Amino acid sequence: MAGKTETFILKTKKIPFGIISGAFGMVAFFATIGLIIGYLVVAGIAGQTMRTASFFENWWQVLIFVADLISVIIAVGSLVMYILKKVYTNRAENAEVENEKA
Secondary structure (H helix, E strand, C coil): CHHHHHHHHHHCCCCCHHHHHHHHHHHHHHHHHHHHHHHHHHHHHHHHCCCCCCCCCCHHHHHHHHHHHHHHHHHHHHHHHHHHHHHHHHHHHHHHHHHHHC
16 A cells, blocks of 8 residues: 555655645635625625525526635645645655664
8 A cells, every 4th residue: 555655646746736725725715705795796686676596596606606616626635635745755754864874
């Protein structure tokens, strides 16, 4: 199992998971804010015309929701990969230091 993990970490060594996680985290934040503001606008219009409103009333609300969902999944996944890569790198460096001492 450690061999597969080591191979995977080495293959993904140059991918900047921290930057990807941060960028998609910002996209998720602003998409969530946009979804809420869009709902408030649609609900205000619906309230004036005696109708009801939902998050999935218009195509653009569904598009923002899907973009929000995808960006959250990518942000969390790349954050997990960033943490795993840091933990593995620290373990490998500690093992090298221990080998040098011995």
